[in-house]
Amino acid sequence: MGYAKPSARIFIAGDLGPGLAVTPERAQGHYLTHVMRLAEGDAVALFNGRDGEWRAVIAGGGRHAVTLACETQTRPQRAEPDVWLAFAPLKKTPTDFLIEKTTELGVSRLIPVFTRHTATERVKVERLRAHAIEAAEQCERLSVPEVAEPVTLERLLAEWPAGRTLLVLDETGGGAPIAAALAENATTPPCHGILIGPEGGFSFNELDALRKLAFVTPVGVGPRILRAETAALAALSCWQALVGDWR
């Protein structure tokens, strides 16, 4: 066929399929026509997390509404790793960074968690969701990680699903080396969560409660002090390499 690769790639909430007409969000329309300067007939890549990736063309529209016409599926939908990341919210820049990088690294669900020493009290979930969409658009993922409503650590643990292992980054040095812990906790299919504490660490009581839970495995990531967002990336990278889809 020899089509050039579309220069823009956007996430669509609705269905994608042969001949379907798609109306992107207003901000996306603005992006296509004003930022990317695309015009009628130009190609755009679309994905919705269910129907694979589609090549569409700009079918029309004016200043405020663009219509896209789906043409052909360019990639089928595929199963993606099932790995959650629960994290104590950080300041704006490191949180944005965490969302962007963990999306690239294939996280399936992001859960902001309030712990005793969490410095931030408010989380703008819609902002995080928009950021996850943007990151997914740019890294060619076929899905967008879900960003859950923030919960307290207590509630996260009380409602943790049966059968899902929770790897807790334990910076006190008490955890098993992460590679060994992953090897021991490999399930088929792998179904894990990773919990990263705040910059101030977990409180003594929190760590004590975590260690008593059967589904929790405390893990360590070496002798240096990692920032929370670095620890999140490191743990997720090891997970993908050892039990996820980098194998």
Add this chain to the structure above:
Amino acid sequence: MGYAKPSARIFIAGDLGPGLAVTPERAQGHYLTHVMRLAEGDAVALFNGRDGEWRAVIAGGGRHAVTLACETQTRPQRAEPDVWLAFAPLKKTPTDFLIEKTTELGVSRLIPVFTRHTATERVKVERLRAHAIEAAEQCERLSVPEVAEPVTLERLLAEWPAGRTLLVLDETGGGAPIAAALAENATTPPCHGILIGPEGGFSFNELDALRKLAFVTPVGVGPRILRAETAALAALSCWQALVGDWR
């Protein structure tokens, strides 16, 4: 003893030892007295990459020069992993990020490499060095990674030391999964390098040349597109977990 942990931690080029007087750089003196607002008698943690970590106190000095007196060694020097990262320079923010995060993750040597598709033509090595020092101060490392002078890819490969494996991130999908490649290339002591290409990828000729070298192992990090700096962190995390000091 019950000393409070010093609130400031700085890298010193000179020797550290019992009773030694140390004069920090002028910018460091400014940081201690004006930013951290420390005064005579206040404690500062010092390290130089050779003599472990020392508790020192501000012994005197005025507006423009501070003197520190070494008191006791708080941590002995320890051997650190021997892992190099060669990377095609990125824009300012992702390069800063790469330096900061790979320092936390324990890289021993950072080498800026110019490839065919490297977008940046100039590298401010002194800036990168200052950034590596700052990151090492903050992550409690006992050393600062060396930042080498930039080289071309050709020269990097021509001068690559015998006995050191080079893991090349191959985004064309031709490489072995990183965990498998690390298991196969584990040496004692581990002595590796990791090479990350530019955003535009390696050229066809570069990849061809790399694949022909006996010390090169092309590796892959899964089906999603990672930004260059994310790939660097992911590869280094896997290295530490599987053959470095996270075991």
